[in-house]
Amino acid sequence: MGQELELQPQDSRHYFMLPQAPQDAGYYTYGQMKGKPSNGAYQYATASMITAILWVEREWQTMDGRKFGVGDISLTGGLANKDHKTHRSGLEVDIRPMRKDGKHEPCRWWDAEYDHDATEKLIELFCINSPVILIYFNGPNLPVVRKWPKHDDHFHLQLVA
Numbered sequence: 001m002g003q004e005l006e007l008q009p010q011d012s013r014h015y016f017m018l019p020q021a022p023q024d025a026g027y028y029t030y031g032q033m034k035g036k037p038s039n040g041a042y043q044y045a046t047a048s049m050i051t052a053i054l055w056v057e058r059e060w061q062t063m064d065g066r067k068f069g070v071g072d073i074s075l076t077g078g079l080a081n082k083d084h085k086t087h088r089s090g091l092e093v094d095i096r097p098m099r100k101d102g103k104h105e106p107c108r109w110w111d112a113e114y115d116h117d118a119t120e121k122l123i124e125l126f127c128i129n130s131p132v133i134l135i136y137f138n139g140p141n142l143p144v145v146r147k148w149p150k151h152d153d154h155f156h157l158q159l160v161a
Contacts, residue, residue, distance in 0.1 A: 011044050011076040015090045018043040018050060018070060026057035028067045028104050030096065045073045046090040048159055052130035053093065059125050068122055069096035069104060071154060091161060094154040097139060098122060108152045109139035116141070123155065131160035 009017040017040040020029050029043060045053070053070060060068060071094035078088045086092050098118035099107045107113050120142055126132055127144060136148035137155035145155065 009040070013078060013090070015044040015046055015074065016050060018045055018053060018073060026061040026067055027053065027070050030069045030071050030104065042075055043070070043073045044076050044090055045093070048131070049073060049091055049093060052126060052159060055129055056122070056125045060122065063121070064118060066098060066102040066118070067104065068098060071096065089161070091159045093157050095122070095157060096154050097137070106153045109137070114139070126157055132157060133160050134158045
């Protein structure tokens, strides 16, 4: 018998878990809040969200050797979480801003390590071929981005349903 193909975990909505940072991927996964489930439990997404992330990571790899960080999407089954009133639809994702040093660590827009130009390019890539309806991030001088409390160290991106 041949080797069986391993499929990504799927939840009751038939959403798939984002692949957890494959070795050659242009992204890495992270957990933002203490006490939050790990190992992809907060990264279930619609097909359109997974497609958007994977499309952006392929384009990103052609331009930049650094990886971007993908955080919360949705808990399995769309369960509520006390830390987020959103992130239940599989159409919302948190992305870390880019760091100049490429480390896979948090970075706020006012930190010396924050790379404004790369963050702007990453946001632009999401907007080019994804049905983005809103982006929250407090970094200055970024088109299409709205300010929102507690969005200094990540941008929250939402796609059309």
